[in-house]
Amino acid sequence: MVDRPLYNHSAQEFVQxxxxxxxxxxxxxxxxxxHQARAYNSRHRLEEFGVGDEVLVNPxxxxxVDVKGTGWKLLQRRxxxxxxxxxxxxxxxxxxxxTELQMHPVxxxxxxxxxxxxxxxxxxxxxxx
Numbered sequence: 001m002v003d004r005p006l007y008n009h010s011a012q013e014f015v016q017x018x019x020x021x022x023x024x025x026x027x028x029x030x031x032x033x034x035h036q037a038r039a040y041n042s043r044h045r046l047e048e049f050g051v052g053d054e055v056l057v058n059p060x061x062x063x064x065v066d067v068k069g070t071g072w073k074l075l076q077r078r079x080x081x082x083x084x085x086x087x088x089x090x091x092x093x094x095x096x097x098x099t100e101l102q103m104h105p106v107x108x109x110x111x112x113x114x115x116x117x118x119x120x121x122x123x124x125x126x127x128x129x
Contacts, residue, residue: 046090047109047114048090049084049087049093049109049114050084050087051084051085051086051087052083052084053083053084053114053115054080054081054082054083054084054114054115055080055081055082055084055093055095055112055113055114055115056078056079056080056081056082056112056113056114056115057078057079057080057082057095057107057111057112058077058078058079058111058112058113059078059079060077062103062107062111078113079101080112080115081115082095082096082097083095083096084096085105088106090109091108091109091110092106092107092108092109093106093107093109093112094106094107095107095112
């Protein structure tokens with residue numbers, strides 16, 4: 001009988017090369033994931049609101065306004081202010097809405113902005129001048 005080696009050298013080289021490529025692929029995926037997370041976070045806000053804060057709701061993003069046959073310039077841009085009654089998660093809040101609105105009071109943060117009392121006072125002062 002012919003004495004053969006237990007391992008094939010070309011197979012060992014192939015496995016080593018495969019491990020190198022696998023490591024490079026994992027590094028590339030981690031780098032791409034970091035880059036995508038940075039790009040996503042640069043465009044998104046993580047504002048936090050407290051219970052009792054007042055917010056303005058965007059009726060257009062919630063499809064509360066029917067805009068067919070009307071001009072966009074005369075439509076209401078924001079509704080409110082509405083006080084926050086409960087924080088459900090960092091991006092979902094429960095609002096105290098009037099009964100006339102007939103919508104669910106739990107709203108995602110992307111549909112509202114913080115109500116600023118100072119901006120309203122400045123606008124009314126400018127109108128008085």
